[in-house]
Amino acid sequence: MLRFSTAGESHGKGLIAFIEGIPAGLKVDIEEINSELARRQRGFGRGQRMKIETDTAEIISGVRHKRTLGSPITLFIENKDFQNWIPAMSPILDEVSKNSLTNPRPGHADLAGLMKYGVKDFRDILERASARETAAKVAIGAVCKIFLKEFGINVRSFILQIGNVTAKIKSFDGEKIWCDTESSVVRCPDKAAEKEMIKLIEKAASNGDTLGGKLAILVSNVVAGLGSHTQWDLKLDGKLAQSLIAIQAFKSVEFGEGTNFAELPGSLAHDEIFHDKKNGFYRKTNHAGGIEGGMTNGEPIFITCVLKPIPSLVRPLRSVDIFTKKPVKAEAVRSDICVVPAAGIVAEAAVSIEIAKALIEQFGPVCMKDIKNNYNLYVKRIKNI
């Protein structure tokens, strides 16, 4: 059983990424983790903070001589700016000056969190609710990606839409689309759309506004039969949906054709089944997005998600002071303009974790040698049906 959690406040000492259940004997290079952290920090439209900091992870536990031990892995991403947040974020000092945040920002956890947890300063909420937390998730996802590579599984993303600019994607085959995505500052493989997206972001920046968008995640080379139809909480698509919607600002998730399914008639909506010697059973279409009956069907998993524009605005929205009940402007925060490109990396992490979880549950949590043996036997069995 793969379990993971994150801890840490945005301006606290740092973030903790905790993951257990990765089999023993997986080769883990810290540079691969840091490289994912760096991917998350890139993207046109990010604010100042991203430019100052370069996140790096330190392995605290679970790895010895670059190999996992089977014990819980803990990664620490230090907040290099923490000294400037003492005493504001100190766990051990008493509060000195009163500098509470009392004008909650619409679109954030601020108000609901403040009410629920009975705090008087919504910094107590925002520090944990902040999307800064996604750095820890990306670190966990990076470990899972390294694991998935051992089975030839790739989890990748690109941007489909920012504001009203939509990319045109002709094909996912081949590596070109991924090279184009990685070399694009908005992670969009359609060069024409990229140009428009950049313009739009620049315009939003000059207006003090922010932008949402749509991204796609593609998991290739995933074996058939992950997940299960037998119980609601064993269905892989349900788990993926939870994992993705739980990312800050994610407001929709669609599998395969997604919302298009509303209009497709049954005769055109499904992926007919074919067989040949080379491929075994296969499909010529992938409307389903690689999942039928809560299980992978051997085709690539294809998911799209929409993010809302981030609600921290330079030109703040209307709010109310918690104590005076008087109308005020929401706390103004130096902000990113558009996080959609970066969000693709977080989405990859969320998906990688769930696929790794499914593999480990199905093929065993012990050591890389065993899980590969078990996996290979299974692949051979289903190929010979």
Next chain:
Amino acid sequence: MLRFSTAGESHGKGLIAFIEGIPAGLKVDIEEINSELARRQRGFGRGQRMKIETDTAEIISGVRHKRTLGSPITLFIENKDFQNWIPAMSPILDEVSKNSLTNPRPGHADLAGLMKYGVKDFRDILERASARETAAKVAIGAVCKIFLKEFGINVRSFILQIGNVTAKIKSFDGEKIWCDTESSVVRCPDKAAEKEMIKLIEKAASNGDTLGGKLAILVSNVVAGLGSHTQWDLKLDGKLAQSLIAIQAFKSVEFGEGTNFAELPGSLAHDEIFHDKKNGFYRKTNHAGGIEGGMTNGEPIFITCVLKPIPSLVRPLRSVDIFTKKPVKAEAVRSDICVVPAAGIVAEAAVSIEIAKALIEQFGPVCMKDIKNNYNLYVKRIKNI
């Protein structure tokens, strides 16, 4: 902690609905459960089976003299036709004749399940993967709805789209929309759209085709602060997404503006905060769909989902025989044409369960008296901020 599961095969002895963690002392009337089961069976576009059977639940455990005991509740929905499925579905008889299903239906769990579980007859898969299972989920949801009513919470749904026909909804205020929905054979409160939807279903029926669509779920009167921003798997929207996507044929889930968020600029996408004496903190808009930072914010929860058209077709799709590897037609199944209206009831159940789970986690699992006391204290506290 609320836990639930379902068991049972489509043509087996019956379905089991299992739920534990409902506080002691909740008044449960079996008629209210049966009434939800009946709602699920209605809807223009359903096939023959729905007309034959009338599902009724029997309470096996957890209730005494119409009141919950705090112990696990089990409901049994008998398959009245089981005698006709002996020996085909008998648990205790040996297989007699060979009548295996070997031509898997695209869009179903058939092929992936057959490969994964190593069975030779995909009836072993479809019997459990079938949407028949949703009757058990509706029964569980019915118990949760009865529970939620004690807190004034309503979970309701209506149909927004079938095929290319889209409803126009002006307002969710007042009860009229819900009366119109309940009296509509396609559960659509827009009478003009309803007419078109019926026509479309009739046309699909005559073509041997099926239709998907889009539905909306609205949860009204839900208190602020359910769910939590503190960990990925405590976020309420993530849990709702899992619960909904895990329903058969559900392929997308959107919160509030959902996919529209891709185009909305930050300045227009969020719900500004206001306050007056009567309402306390409130919003004039509900773009967020009632959830910010993984927590309810006091506004109604609004979710939409798209279903694919069901893949059991009278004019079957192309498939391959599992043994001969020859092209065949997929198993032809007497089928529903459009299950979108009925799916609304299932979605209500899935959402009701998660809201009940969140309430019980937050206000205690013991007895109705305690949970109401705790809830009232909380409501009072957050009103007086």
Next chain:
Amino acid sequence: MLRFSTAGESHGKGLIAFIEGIPAGLKVDIEEINSELARRQRGFGRGQRMKIETDTAEIISGVRHKRTLGSPITLFIENKDFQNWIPAMSPILDEVSKNSLTNPRPGHADLAGLMKYGVKDFRDILERASARETAAKVAIGAVCKIFLKEFGINVRSFILQIGNVTAKIKSFDGEKIWCDTESSVVRCPDKAAEKEMIKLIEKAASNGDTLGGKLAILVSNVVAGLGSHTQWDLKLDGKLAQSLIAIQAFKSVEFGEGTNFAELPGSLAHDEIFHDKKNGFYRKTNHAGGIEGGMTNGEPIFITCVLKPIPSLVRPLRSVDIFTKKPVKAEAVRSDICVVPAAGIVAEAAVSIEIAKALIEQFGPVCMKDIKNNYNLYVKRIKNI
């Protein structure tokens, strides 16, 4: 992941045994389940109820043609006497006459449950707290035993002590001890002790008293490496302890030498390691009871448990009426005198479930063919170290 739960009240419609995660393709014969239920009902010292009823299980779900489907298995053990408990235990009728139990029995859940759940009749508690529930656990355990047999694993028990009579056991090798146990009315393989135990039970019966005792569980042929040292809740001994202590009336659990370890010096307390070609690594002693560092070490698992004498007495203890607060006698219940022999069967079930859970977690939840393949590869690997 193996999950299980039970439901049902002692005098309700029946008991539900729910288990999911058993791989597909396991051959399940209902007679093997019923035979375990019968073993639980035997034993010198049982009361009248055991003699009247013969428990039989009905398979509701998860099995087709005597083979598991991989879907949730539900078993139903009907209460054949339910008609006589209407309206007292009806879920759907209103309460008619007042016949509440208000004089709680010491040693039972009665008082604590009544206080916690806010009920006015402790029948609302006792019906679920009753050891009648163990029939459902035995049914679940029976399925797990059938599963474990596929790996050559036997889970067996015998009685070590009843009251102050202690059995002398020379050796667990060979089958004789188990034959002697099964043929003994008190499940004790020491014939001399058996005689004394019977006398003691007869004496207690004539005194209106009850007797506790001590039992041992032995799991033979269990592979090394089940469980894990890496996290507190992955340790197999911890899980076994929970499972056993959660059985009604179980008040202690000891692994291997158990409480004797307090006196043994380190030089004599551990099982030195040897190796030969035939056995691989092995031990000549088994002080540890087959578990080191939370993992099986390849030696038999040996556990002992003490049960308290059951607290339902013909000559009832002192109690207090809930409403009048006046001293009263506790509810007098026609009772078993000594359930220790039967409890061995329940303990076997609890242990079988946990061992099956560990096997499935380690070797995969899919189908019998896969799990056996994976298991065999593992056994081969560790044999060749």
Next chain:
Amino acid sequence: MLRFSTAGESHGKGLIAFIEGIPAGLKVDIEEINSELARRQRGFGRGQRMKIETDTAEIISGVRHKRTLGSPITLFIENKDFQNWIPAMSPILDEVSKNSLTNPRPGHADLAGLMKYGVKDFRDILERASARETAAKVAIGAVCKIFLKEFGINVRSFILQIGNVTAKIKSFDGEKIWCDTESSVVRCPDKAAEKEMIKLIEKAASNGDTLGGKLAILVSNVVAGLGSHTQWDLKLDGKLAQSLIAIQAFKSVEFGEGTNFAELPGSLAHDEIFHDKKNGFYRKTNHAGGIEGGMTNGEPIFITCVLKPIPSLVRPLRSVDIFTKKPVKAEAVRSDICVVPAAGIVAEAAVSIEIAKALIEQFGPVCMKDIKNNYNLYVKRIKNI
């Protein structure tokens, strides 16, 4: 829901203690945590390492200005000696020299772990299996103790037996027994026994041997109704048993009279129920150890546990080299002689965690104000029955 885990290897960078679900607004003083860590390091019979190091915890997350935020709390206990363990324990360096441990120690996870995880150096196992991990558990327990104090609940322990020396305890009433325990180097309140225990430890030390023993945990002032009779895994005694047996070297757990119950007749084994105005319902005895039907009954929880003597011996036991298969002496380790006194602190932690978990599950996870309100309402309700 309270969740916790530990991470970290014995000679790695340090230990991580992770706990989430503690309500917001709990005052946490780091000194109280460090004071528990210091208690764990004391005790006559500890080896050299305990004398060198003084464990201190650093709060990484979840606390601001000495108050919990409701977010996950992470504590870090640095290994001050880590520099001397590079490269042996480095996560990022390649292995340089071969200095593998290949002579596994009987009584440890060494051999089973090495086989299971397919490693060639059992340091990969022992580093995580080591009882060093209990420092992290004590840190988590310390947070829970601070939480429990808010409800007046004390979790305390003392030593009943070391080797063949047994303490005589007359009464648990009053504070004297606890003062005597804290001032005793073996945490035994019986001064005569203490003297004998010290002698025994000195003798074992001079023989190169080790000693086990028995300890008791007492939880006072715990409200009735924690835990539940309704499902096996909701029973509080089962959870406590798992938590305790999962501690390194713990081999038995007994509730109340524990193994004595085997001999007690039913007429003398239970705690009769009385009532007076001052106490409400109460007992004059506590055979049950404060738990009936899986729930607290309002009396103190009393549990005893036996630890095996630790298996790391200066005069090592017989073992086998993993590669040569030749008989060797097990790895000789500079070792503690007797950890029973220190183990009491770990047992307190394990029990504190489970009691805190039960309180939070029953009275809500939100903030201290709410949970106290809910708790007080409950206490009032059950007092007025």
